[in-house]
Amino acid sequence: MTAPFKRIIIVAIVLIAIAGIACAVVIFGNSAAGAGNPLADAKNGAVNTVLDLSGMKSRIDSELRAKAGKLAEENGISQAVVDNVIDSLAIEDWKVVSLPDSATTTGSYDVNTDSMSARITTYDDPSFVTVEAYGHPLPMDVPQSARGDVTLLGYLEGA
Secondary structure, three states, X not given: OOHHHHHHHHHXXXXXXXXXXXXXXXXXXXXXXXXXXXXXXXXXXXXXXHHHHHOHHHHHHHHHHHHHHHHHHHHOOOHHHHHHHHHHHOHHHOEEOOOOOOOOEEEEEEEEEOOEEEEEEEEOOOOEEEEEEOOEEEEEEOOHHHHHHHHOHHHHOOO
């Protein structure tokens, strides 16, 4: 796993989270939707519905695929390899969730890419990450196919 893969993973995660944060703020303002909040499931469901209906995740996937050739060329790898990483991220399947109280942080990584700044927090359970952007944390359920990629973020820091 090399730096280009880190970039693909980080850009996808941050873009999905920023889209979700935008939806959440528009729908609910700054109110919390964390675990233990009786409205959390409804809020998360509404944000996920807006994300799905808006087509934002499809646009993120398309944008990454449009850049796949350039990423491959710049890093001396085949476009098929880049396409496989994008496929494994399963961008359409990411969902906003409430983080379980039992989740234990394994690392937090500040990332800056394409004029975006965010903090990605990983947990002992690789099915969750939290992305904080613009002061809003957004816990997300990581699709099964992307869990291996996300757990590598700690090893790739500084790559």
